[in-house]
Amino acid sequence: xxxxxxxxxxxxxxxxxxxxxxxxxxxxxxxxxxxxxxxxxxxxxxxxxxxxxxxxxxxxxxxxxxxxxxxxxxxxxxxxxxxxxxxxxxxxxxxxxxxxxxxxxxxxxxxxxxxxxxxxxxxxxxxxxxxxxxxxxxxxxxxxxxxxxxxxxxxxxxxxxxxxxxxxxxxxxxxxxxxxxxxxxxxxxxxxxxxxxxxxxxxxxxxxxxxxxxxxxxxxxxxxxxxxxxxxxxxxxxxxxxxxxxxxxxxxxxxxxxxxxxxxxxxxxxxxxxxxxx
Amino acid sequence: xxxxxxxxxxxxxxxxxxxxxxxxxxxxxxxxxxxxxxxxxxxxxxxxxxxxxxxxxxxxxxxxxxxxxxxxxxxxxxxxxxxxxxxxxxxxxxxxxxxxxxxxxxxxxxxxxxxxxxxxxxxxxxxxxxxxxxxxxxxxxxxxxxxxxxxxxxxxxxxxxxxxxxxxxxxxxxxxxxxxxxxxxxxxxxxxxxxxxxxxxxxxxxxxxxxxxxxxxxxxxxxxxxxxxxxxxxxxxxxxxxxxxxxxxxxxxxxxxxxxxxxxxxxxxxxxxxxxxxxxxxxxxxxxxxxxxxxxxxxxxxxxxxxxxxxxxxxxxxxxxxxxxxxxx
Numbered sequence: 001x002x003x004x005x006x007x008x009x010x011x012x013x014x015x016x017x018x019x020x021x022x023x024x025x026x027x028x029x030x031x032x033x034x035x036x037x038x039x040x041x042x043x044x045x046x047x048x049x050x051x052x053x054x055x056x057x058x059x060x061x062x063x064x065x066x067x068x069x070x071x072x073x074x075x076x077x078x079x080x081x082x083x084x085x086x087x088x089x090x091x092x093x094x095x096x097x098x099x100x101x102x103x104x105x106x107x108x109x110x111x112x113x114x115x116x117x118x119x120x121x122x123x124x125x126x127x128x129x130x131x132x133x134x135x136x137x138x139x140x141x142x143x144x145x146x147x148x149x150x151x152x153x154x155x156x157x158x159x160x161x162x163x164x165x166x167x168x169x170x171x172x173x174x175x176x177x178x179x180x181x182x183x184x185x186x187x188x189x190x191x192x193x194x195x196x197x198x199x200x201x202x203x204x205x206x207x208x209x210x211x212x213x214x215x216x217x218x219x220x221x222x223x224x225x226x227x228x229x230x231x232x233x234x235x236x237x238x239x240x241x242x243x244x245x246x247x248x249x250x251x252x253x254x255x256x257x258x259x260x261x262x263x264x265x266x267x268x269x270x271x272x273x274x275x276x277x278x
Numbered sequence: 279x280x281x282x283x284x285x286x287x288x289x290x291x292x293x294x295x296x297x298x299x300x301x302x303x304x305x306x307x308x309x310x311x312x313x314x315x316x317x318x319x320x321x322x323x324x325x326x327x328x329x330x331x332x333x334x335x336x337x338x339x340x341x342x343x344x345x346x347x348x349x350x351x352x353x354x355x356x357x358x359x360x361x362x363x364x365x366x367x368x369x370x371x372x373x374x375x376x377x378x379x380x381x382x383x384x385x386x387x388x389x390x391x392x393x394x395x396x397x398x399x400x401x402x403x404x405x406x407x408x409x410x411x412x413x414x415x416x417x418x419x420x421x422x423x424x425x426x427x428x429x430x431x432x433x434x435x436x437x438x439x440x441x442x443x444x445x446x447x448x449x450x451x452x453x454x455x456x457x458x459x460x461x462x463x464x465x466x467x468x469x470x471x472x473x474x475x476x477x478x479x480x481x482x483x484x485x486x487x488x489x490x491x492x493x494x495x496x497x498x499x500x501x502x503x504x505x506x507x508x509x510x511x512x513x514x515x516x517x518x519x520x521x522x523x524x525x526x527x528x529x530x531x532x533x534x535x536x537x538x539x540x541x542x543x544x545x546x547x548x549x550x551x552x553x554x555x556x557x558x559x560x561x562x563x564x565x566x567x568x569x570x571x572x573x574x575x576x577x578x579x580x581x582x583x584x585x586x587x588x589x590x591x592x593x594x595x596x597x598x599x600x601x602x603x604x605x606x607x
Contacts, residue, residue, distance in 0.1 A: 170364065170366065172362045172363070172364055172366035173366050173368060175333050175360075175362065175366065176360070176362055176366040176367075176368070176427075177368075177379070177383075178333070178352070178353060179331065179332075179333070179353045179354070179358075179359060179360045179428075180354070180359075180379050180380035180383060180427065180431070181352075181353075181354035181380045181383045181384060181431070182379075182380075182383045183383070186383050190379075190382070190383075191368055194370045195368070195369060195370055197370075
């Protein structure tokens with residue numbers, strides 16, 4: 001080895017990888033930045049540069065009667081569905097995550113079924129559910145077929161996330177609780193769930209986000225009334241005005257707020273626990 | 279009920295499928311005893327402790343506490359309390375709530391249970407740390423909290439699973455003294471699992487040496503040290519040389535051996551393989567012609583009068599009265 005001395009200077013690979021990472025960030029956020037910028041397009045401007053001025057008129061347009069009138073309503077639907085999906089995912093995957101700490105008859109099969117659900121092409125899952133409903137003579141709708149379709153996606157995700165969460169859980173905590181006279185319910189309520197809380201919260205946020213912008217599985221199972229992503233997609237093919245960009249800017253703002261709130265809450269939870277480790 | 283014993287094990291067995299972890303052991307622990315379960319890893323000592331605690335079901339046999347058969351009772355109903363190896367303090371509760379936990383489970387009002395918890399924090403000299411979270415405490419402090427939490431229910435028997443293994447050596451000696459003092463003051467039975475002979479010797483009134491799921495010897499540490507029953511015991515508790523003579527295996531304490539010559543009495547010839555300076559004593563290890571490894575603990579003054587070096591031939595000698603015959607292994 002020629003270059004076997006320790007040096008204070010960073011190797012050239014550091015700079016090469018830094019440039020690569022920079023390019024990645026640009027690729028990721030560049031197009032989105034363009035959309036955010038264009039959503040403030042002047043009144044007479046179009047969907048491309050140059051900007052003819054600066055206005056909030058396109059944001060107002062979203063809430064006007066007309067073409068875009070369904071956006072706020074579909075946003076409401078998306079939120080309602082995402083909340084329900086999130087709740088069910090948390091309840092089921094927390095229970096399953098705790099159960100999977102031990103082997104039980106069929107645990108292997110169940111695990112692989114969950115994996116299969118993740119790798120199955122999402123469009124096909126939606127298609128299958130849609131067909132199934134038709135076959136049974138049921139109407140596809142938001143809280144039946146669409147809910148089920150989304151759960152095929154969020155439940156395995158929730159389960160795997162819980163594996164990681166439960167992995168760091170020390171069984172002795174539960175034994176200590178039992179030793180101190182806690183009933184099974186008290187043990188869950190006062191020891192297991194509070195200790196797992198940050199992880200469970202993460203699962204909830206993940207499930208919510210997955211549901212909120214799910215497209216492929218929902219599109220064939222939603223029935224007559226669209227969720228927000230479906231509504232936007234429908235508009236992209238028909239309307240061409242910066243209003244769509246305004247929608248994008250607003251939904252992104254909502255997502256980022258959600259992420260920020262999550263991080264703040266998680267930060268607080270962790271600070272409470274790990275104070276003074278340093 | 280039999281007032282003489284705190285804990286009685288009657289033919290207790292634990293099987294996991296085909297493997298037998300604890301094989302038909304019986305033991306009686308008198309009132310207010312500091313009992314140490316000692317043995318190499320995998321000998322069944324922790325399983326035994328967990329069965330007494332009620333965290334592991336018994337495959338066969340019975341466990342009695344204060345004369346009552348508790349084999350099917352939950353831990354709290356047995357009157358036992360356990361201190362876990364990693365202490366298992368609840369990380370999301372401060373010390374006060376950790377200690378008051380079992381009172382809360384019983385529905386004791388907040389004011390009352392906090393007052394009681396403070397009393398027990400004071401008992402372990404942790405009164406000033408009530409508001410701290412476990413992560414803010416050192417290992418030794420966490421252990422005291424765990425101790426207070428276990429004692430608040432006034433258990434008949436306190437079970438300790440390798441309580442000193444997470445502490446540094448200096449602290450270990452200190453905490454050891456404290457545990458013994460506490461046990462004497464409370465007058466209850468402590469059952470303490472350890473793999474360290476030093477720890478068991480220092481603490482125990484009753485030392486129970488286990489191997490392969492069996493109790494090999496149970497007695498006061500001094501009895502075990504002076505009269506080990508088998509080569510295993512003699513080797514395991516250390517400071518013993520196990521030698522094979524025509525009459526069978528014998529044990530001779532290493533501190534009763536010295537380097538000398540064959541004319542002086544019972545002896546064995548060998549080659550010096552190591553010399554360790556240990557302060558007051560020097561340990562000289564020999565390999566005998568038969569292949570046994572033996573050692574002599576020689577007072578430093580004596581050693582430096584006539585030193586030995588690794589590689590030299592030497593003769594280990596001892597007095598006739600120091601020979602202790604062992605049962606065939």
